[in-house]
Amino acid sequence: MHEINASQLSTQIKLIRKYLKLKIIEDNITFRDHASERKHVYELITKAVLHGESHSALIIGPRGCGKTALINSVLHQVSKEADLVNDAIVVKLNGLIHHDDKVALKSITAQMQLENAVGDRVFGTFAENLSFLLSCLMSGTDRRCKSMVFILEQFDMFCHSTRTQTLLYNLFDITHSKQAPMCVLGVTNRIDVMELLEKRVKSRFSHRHIFIFPNENTENSEVKSPLSNCKEMLVQCLSMPLALGRRDLPKKRKGRKSIVSNEEVMDIDSTDSQYSIPEQILTKCRTDVKQFQHLEWAFLEDWNSHVQSLVQDQKLVDSLEKLCYYTVNEQIIKDILFQTVSKLSPSKPYIDAIELSNTIDETVSSEQRVKLLQSLSILELSLVIAMMHGIEIFDGQPMNFEMVLHRYTKFANANSSNQSVPRPVVLKAFEHLQQLEIIMPSKSTDSHTLGDTSTSRVQKEYKLYTLAAPVHDIKEAIKSYKALPTEITHWFNNTID
Amino acid sequence: MPRRKPIIKSVTWLSKEIPNDQNLNTFFHYYQRFQFKEIVCEVGDYVLVSNADAAEPDTEGGCDAAKILGLYEDRSNNSDPFRAKLQWYSKPDDLPKGCVNPSEPINFYSKEVVEDHRPFDTDVSIETFFKKCNIILTVTKDTDDILRKEKYTYICRYRLIPAGRRKTYLEPVLEEERKALQLLCTPSKNMTPKTPKTPSSLVKRMGRISISERNWSVTKNDGTKLLLKRAILADKNDKVTPKNTPKSSESTPIVEIPATPKSSSLIETPKSSKKLNKNNIEEILSMELKENSDDELPTLIIRQHSTATPKRKTPQRKMYDETPKKVLVFEEEKETHVTRSGRVTRNPVTYLEQELSPVKRNPRRAVKMDSDSEDDFKPAPKTPKMPRTPKTPKTPRTPRTPRASIARTPKSVTKRILTSELTPTLHSRAHSVDNIDELLSENKSLPGRENQLHEILSFVRSKLLHGTSGCMYISGVPGTGKTATVNSALKVLKEEQELPDFQLVEVNGMRIAEPRQAYVQIYKQLTGKSVVWEQACALLEKRFTNPGPRRTPTVLVVDELDALCNRRQDVLYSIMEWAAHNTALLTVLAVANTMDLPERALAARVASRLGLTRLTFPPYTHTQLQCIVATRLAGANVTPDAVQLIARKVAAVSGDARRALALCGRALEIAAPQCAGLRAVQLALDEAASSATVRAIRSCSAAERLLLRATAAEVERTGSDETTLSRVLATAAAIVALDGRPYRSATSIRAPTPSQAQAICARLAAIKLLLMEPKPSEPRLLLNVSADDVHYATREITA
Structure with a gap:
């Protein structure tokens, strides 16, 4: 639509990125509804x-x-x-x-x-x-x-x-x-x-x-649709104030549709304050409006229409709906938008709806613990599985290293393909699990009266531990673990052996 | 001299026992002279007596002076047999406020005492004597120069006479002067017609001078010549040359003794002054004779007391030692002219005024001048034509003020805080508030608390009248007017004339950093000094446990008593312990909001000392609340129905007057321009009820509501409040299966994953809809709202 060369585009995008970042992060004054x-x-x-x-x-x-x-x-x-x-x-x-x-x-x-x-x-x-x-x-x-x-x-x-x-x-x-x-x-x-x-x-x-509750229309205290609220917010956060842009439109174009453009200008001026950062915030961040004077009005208009089209995108609306299903926290939405804005670059001047959806998915279902489990070595994962089995068999009783080692050696002996690991190495792996807090020292031992002093005196091989990772997460981790020996997957699925 | 227990005998009698016939009691033995430590005194001497109530009883500042009237040994009293009868002398700071006539402020010296005839206990133990001292009784115009800066020597010019329970007044301590003053004050009016030849203007002026200015002593010839003579003789520094200048045209001889004749040079030697003194006596004697012959006409003798002591002061300094009391100088000058010429003319002495005015107006500059003016002004006194002015006494206060102000400026903030010199102030605003008056006027009446007020009044009154200590425990739920009633009762008592004056000390347990700071607060309010709590505790202990003869009763209000409870309860214990001493004259009003605090929270030793006097403030009934709202918000635009609704609603819950008033205010705000009716009141009530649970649940996201529903269902199913996350998730899965696809793009109909659920539960726990025990593997959940609320709020999504 507009013929803009590469260098111009990069400056425009950089300025927009800077402005939007400021708007999302620093603006603690703008308040809607209520x-x-x-x-x-x-x-x-x-x-x-x-x-x-x-x-x-x-x-x-x-x-x-x-x-x-x-x-x-x-x-x-x-x-x-x-x-x-x-x-x-x-x-x-x-x-x-x-x-x-x-x-x-x-x-x-x-x-x-x-x-x-x-x-x-x-x-x-x-x-x-x-x-x-x-x-x-x-x-x-x-x-x-x-x-x-x-x-x-x-x-x-x-x-x-x-x-x-x-x-x-x-x-x-x-x-x-x-x-x-x-x-x-x-x-x-x-x-x-x-x-x-x-x-x-x-x-x-x-x-x-x-x-103050989110999505509440204060007039009749009815719950507003979270999705529409979310869309509103997306437009609000990503739109640029058109007043910032330089208006060096060709005269002839203006002459051609003078009435229409005049109306547009009026319209823009009214909505202008809505999208701009308050003066106070700019001074607080020690930025000047003059920094943004190189923004092209036409480019901004283009950008805003792009944001509008983004909201119409069915895929994005779906993922926004998903986001709203899980949370209505405005801060989370802002964080997602910030991540998206940060990814803008001259080579990628527009927000990709799919990328935004992916960010939302990541935020909604963050599986940190699964990722942590996936980062374990095979030996450590085997120990986790051994412990999981043990806890399953003994109905939630805490286990010590010797018990875990016993289960692990039983499995290792049964599967000859696994090379045997010396005991100190296994102990080290066990300690690493403890550091990652995948296993936790059990507080409520049977001997309440002995207290902490006695447990600290116990040799570390005999200290009791419980598994801190839920079984679901372990299952997920095993499922998507890359290059996991089939024996281990098999062992995991076969509880009794 | 009985020497039964020589070891503990601290006082030895140095005289024989005075036989006392009237006293039939064989226990009392009167003596004339004693020795206690290094103090050797006899009847008629002055001593300093340690004041147990003072900050530092073992210093000069912490003692009161007294004259020994009698000494005796009370053999029936084994612990403290050596007693003395005293006449007290008070420091000017200890004088009651109303005794000095505000139109004639008295400039007390730092080493001045006032003979105090207030009804203090005059019988004290000799062992409390601190030092022997000396008090010079003198006429009112005397200055403290006569003390010659000797240690433990005081000047006494006035005595304090009680007139009724609270009223006191000051009068000169010397009887002769009193008489003179009395005669001058009363007959001066009668005298004028008697002596028509005396110009009335002169008499008036003289009368004014003599009454208003303390530097003048006016004596009349009614047998006061002796006084005059004695006074002049006694005044060692007097170098005045009396001049008898009878007016030629008048028959009334007016004896005028000007301070210094103009002829007398500045460089007078002490010798010459002595000579003059001799002349003085001669002249006065002759004057006396002369007056005796002229009996029928009263003679005014005006004597100007000059304190200028050439022996001590260098001539150069004299000029700058002038105090702002310069008006006096002029009066004196004028008088001289009047009497000498017989004309009432004002002789302008402008030169002097010019010289002195900066000193007078700007004390700061005066100090500066003092330092560097030695050289500049040296030639001034040497000029012979310079009018010689009498020296007005150099009051110690005048120079002190500027010095202090200069000294304060360089002090750092730290030091100023430590010495608690800061005046608490807030920054003043630029634009003034428009409705100041409206805010300040507030109805302070307490309807519905008449009985309690009466009980407090009678309790404190009886304690004050009987001179005993006691403690009253006042309890009641918050907002029932406990503190307000106590405050108004004390206000009433303060104004009651029949009661002895008492000191009011207020401590609020919530306004202090920790319980022990209560000592600091009490001590500060009693003495005005800030000390650390250990010291304050020790000093208060000393004050309240030792009998103090000159003690004023103390009323201590301890608000929020429960906040003073620490584990040891030492603060409460000591307060109650002091209140158990009758000599402490301490009445404690302990205010707390729990009725059973003594039984529940206080240790037995504290509770027992708290005593049995209890007063309970019941919650306000709705009629009382109605009355309170009506009186407090008189003129407010509220319908009676609305007031009643508020009163009934509040009375049903707490009976808290504060709450009723706050609700009323809010209702008025909602209704704003219109009359606050039932609708506005209902809105205000809803707002205050803080039942936003349903709204909170409704505003949650769908997933959050799902988990809440699942938890509620789980709680209902199991009957126990606590469930685990996995069980909730299982229930949630069932609910999702019934409800269908959670959102349009959902790939499967399933409950949130455990980690998602954990995040959701954390959010719910943050607003406390759920309580979550953060156990990493298996979080336990507790529903913090009623399951019914959850069902009601989430009904929409099932439908």
Whole structure:
């Protein structure tokens, strides 16, 4: 359709690849659907920032459904509408990083830039810091201080079950007693998170639960078809904003269908913001829009139509349906798309539907353990089979090396074609299996009372092990093992010998 | 001298027993003089007594001064027989807040004490004496220069007289001065008509000066000549030349003693001042005679006390030692002119003002000047025409402030935190909040908790009135107003005039890093000092277990008591142990949310000390909740039906007022512009109920739902909650076989493979629809939601 020479094509493809990668990986602001939930969060944050009110809420939803993206997009919007830098402090905590109240407190102090913090360093002991922070927050009763927005990711990790939930108690107590203007948003994927809270903490929480579930149409809370959602997302992620492209169309063409192209331009402009990366993300990644100025408008149009045709492809739709059958996690879909985009090159300028389907298949049915079993040597695989048989016969009883060796030698003697292996070599192979965690030392031995100290004193030949690989996986591995001696396949299938 | 147990006898009497006829009790033996360690004192001497409540009782700062009124040995008391009767002297920091008239602030010196007549225990053990000290009782205008920086010497200018249970006031400590002041204050008004010739303006001014400025002592001739004489004689540094300048036109002789005559040169030698002193006496004596002859007219004698001591101060320094009290200087100057010329004219002394104004206004610069001005200003005093100004006392506080501020700046943040100098503040916002007033006004009434409030009030009241210690355990589920009620009760008690003043200490178990930090918090609130917990524990132990004669009662509120439970329970034990001592005057209000905490969690030794006084806050009933919502959200746009629905719903579950209020707020938010009706309330209730299980299951992918169904079926079939993955997969295979092709392009009708299933189960376990025990070969599964929910949510795919 367009006559583009090779070098031009390669630059175009490289730019598109770069842009799409950025879009898939870095864009944590763009948020689709869930309008009412988004409005709720938006109201909470604006109330805290603009009116100095105090609120607390929990955002609950499965992994990869866009909880953090929701907050990011709301904060992005609020920062445009209000003076977020001068009127508010956003404190972000993550339960995985701030695993303990001490670490969390230091981070809060540093993020709030209190007086006992210099840069990222916080001085004083935990007790001092806690009382200082609390008295700071008490001083905010007059509402002349900056509002605080606390975002607690992995909220469930802050609900320590063994220790007291000091941090949560104090945060919720402040929002409840309206000491300082503060909005506490907990983000979690556990729907039973309320059961983790101490009752005094629970009582201080405002009981606002904001649920976000994928594929839910918020208007009537009906489940949207996952497939259509998936297609939408694919188009969203892979399409390029046409505004980026240079419009050096020949004049005569434009003149010929001026009305049509004008309409097109209008149409494009409206959809433009939909596909482009927000400005903030570009600055965050230290990239400039000017980098992409060499993109040809015509080429982009071509690319987008290609993406549209991709979605129409029946094969791809089938594999997308398969993907949706197994998972509705948006993050997984994004990962697949990223893999596909990464494969783009000047020699392969378009996304191949079959390749994309293969990536999906790999993701859906990842058989890592089968691959691991296939990587074993024949001796090691024989030991696994011997152990599998032994466990089958003894009904799940753990086995030690001697027992496995006994079964293996029995098999080896029966089949003369197998050359005999010295005992130390077999022991080494057994140890290798243990390192790969295909076999695991059994914890629940019959002698409970003796405990671990006695088992560690046992000679390694007599330590008890259980097979950690499921039988299905072993079967799969044997089936597709290349150049496996037939005796072994036979032995595997013949349980009793 | 009885020497029954010479080994433990720490106090020896150095005088004979004073026969006491009135005292029929043979146990008490009175003495005049004693020796305790190196202290040798007798009745009438001043001593420093260790204060067990202070931070460091064995230093000068941790002691209170007192005068020994009597010494005796109580032979009936074997443990502590040597007693003393004392008159207490308090440090200015220990004075009650209301005693100083805010319009006339008193500048206390660092080594000043105030004779304290508050009803403290005046009977103490001699063994608590720390050092012998000296207190100089003097007139109010005296400065601490008379102390001559001697150790353990204090100045006393005022005494504190209680007037009612809480009210106190200060008055001069010397009786003569009191009398003088009284006479001056009251008759000065009556006097004016009596002496019509005295210009009223002058009298007024004099009266103002004498009352407002402490550097002036005004005496009247009502038998106070003696005082005047004595005061002048006693003042060793006085180098004033009194000048009797009776007004020629007036019959009332006004004796004016200007501070320094203009003629007196700056380089006065001590000798000359002595000479002058002699002159002083002579003149005063003559003056006295003169006045005696003129009995009917009262004479005002104004004496300006000059503290400028040429013996100690170099002449150059004098200028810069001027304190901001310069107004006084002018008053004095003006007076001089008035009296001398007989005209009330204001003689402008502008030169002085120019020189001094920077000192006065900018204390920081003053210090700087002090350092480098020695050379620059040297010639200034030498100029003979320069008006000689009397030296106002160099108060120790004025120079201290700028020095401290300079010293603070280079300190690192670490040091500042350690010394807890930081003021907790938050960054202020750029744009102010529009509805500040709305947020600040909140109804604090507590409907439905009148009985509990009354019980707390009467408990604390009785403990305070009887001067005993005690402990009350307050329990109730969260959100039943325990802390709010305690707080409002204490607020009421603080305002009650009949009760003795008490110190309120609040500790919240959840607001401290670990249980032992409670000591630090308590100690900080008692004394304002931050120490480490070991030290705080030891000091508190000392404070509460030793009897303290000057102790104010303490009310300790321990909120979230259960959070203070550690394994040893030492914190709770010591708090309860202190509250068991009657001398500690410690009332503990322990608040927790479990009724049976003493029986369940506390060790027997702690529970026994907790005592039997318990107060339970029952959950609010729906009528109470209705009332609370109505009072708190007065004026809110809610229908009564809606309030009732919320009240009933909450009362049925928890009776938590916080929850009811939160729901109401949310309902208002949902209804936004309209009146919050039943629909909005129902929505808010649904939202708070957090029953999203069905929604969560519906939003799962098909494979996830399949496994959930299989698990539910397996759980129902076996009856046990736990199954294994392989069994679930077998069931799933059966379900798939019934359902048909899972997706259109599926090659076969089969269940997910084990590894796929494991990944799916991991995802389900992440949102806790399933609980999974990660055992690599055979994961065990536990359904975390009810099987009915699963069936209900997955009905669509079977249909």
